[in-house]
Amino acid sequence: MRRTLVLTAVAxxxxxxxxxxxAAAGAFLLRDLGPLPPRFSGPPLPRETVVSEMTSILSAEGIAVEREPSGVLGRCHERLSGRHAPETVDAAMKAALARARSEYGWQTGPDTGGASVTLTKNNWTALATFASDPAPGLQAPVIVSLICVDGDDASTAPTAPSAPALTPAPAPS
Known part of the structure; x- marks a missing residue:
């Protein structure tokens, strides 16, 4: 009996x-560290500015792309696509990405691995995909996806009509 009491007390x-x-570890983990840092630096860029800039960067390297319709209003996503000679597409894309960094202020984004490169500028991320081997006689596809960090481009997104205010019904008398 005494042994059980001692074991119970120790336990x-x-x-x-x-x-x-x-509790001490939890208090350390839950301490207030202040506000979160901004998701991007610099002023938000309008959709048209980013699309125009990226199109001219690619055009300067001989890559002709067209803007595809986003299909979803209010969403902050654009896609530029085109075709280029398969022999020079990789060199032209690398030169375009270097031009975007040096002349237009795009920064290298997170490494996605594989055959794509990520660039960031203010509230936008550009994902450039390098071409795979096209079928003989065809040009290589070029695709650049532009995504807004905020998920919404307030400067060009249509504004939704405001809903009428709800008022409580009068109480029955």
């Missing part, structure tokens, strides 16, 4: 110490 003491350590 109780160990559980109390474990609970105190967990």
């Amino acid at each position: 109780s003491l160990a559980l109390t110490a474990l609970a105190a350590a967990t």
Whole structure:
């Protein structure tokens, strides 16, 4: 009986110490670190500016692309696509990406691995995909996806009509 009491007391003491350590660790993890940093730096860029800039960067390297309709109003996503000679498409894309960094202020984005490169500028991310081997006699596809960090481009997105205010019905008399 005495042995059981001692074991119970030791176990109780160990559980109390474990609970105190967990509370201290939890308090450390849940401390207030202040506001989150901004998701992007610089002023937000309008959709038309980014599309025009990226189109001219690619055009300067001989890559002709067309803007595809986004299909979803209010969504902040654009896609530029075109075709280029397969022998020079990789060199032209690398030169275009270098031009975007050096002349237009785009920064290298996160590494996505594989055959794509990510660039960022203010609230936009550009994902350029390098061409795979096209079928003989065909030009290589070129695709650049532009995505707004905020998920919405307020400067060019249509504004939704405001809903009428709801008023409570008068109480029956």
